[in-house]
Amino acid sequence: MRKESKYIIKIDDDYLIGFEGRGFAKTSHNGWSQQPTEMGEIQLSMYRSDAKVFDGKINLKSGLNKLYDRMRYGNFDFDHLEIYRYEYSEKNGE
DSSP, rough: OOOOEEEEEEEETTEEEESSEEEEESSSOOTOOOOOOOEEEEEEEEGGGGGOOOOHHHHHEEEEEHHHHHHHHHHOOSSSSSEEOOOTTTTTTO
């Protein structure tokens, strides 16, 4: 069985580390809930070692959807976005 790929996202020369910053916008609603949901700010780091690792293509798509929501409902924008296949080596920590 093939092992799922892992991915990291780089936005304007910084690595995405999460979506849990202070709340800054509300979505119209998410899924079954008809109540607006508060979104946290995008968190970025200049260090690759801090990057959020997305396991598999479904989780990567979920992360990209979160980026899109922050662009649509919030004030998040960027000039370029890069997606890298993440390969971690226990030997050298890369």
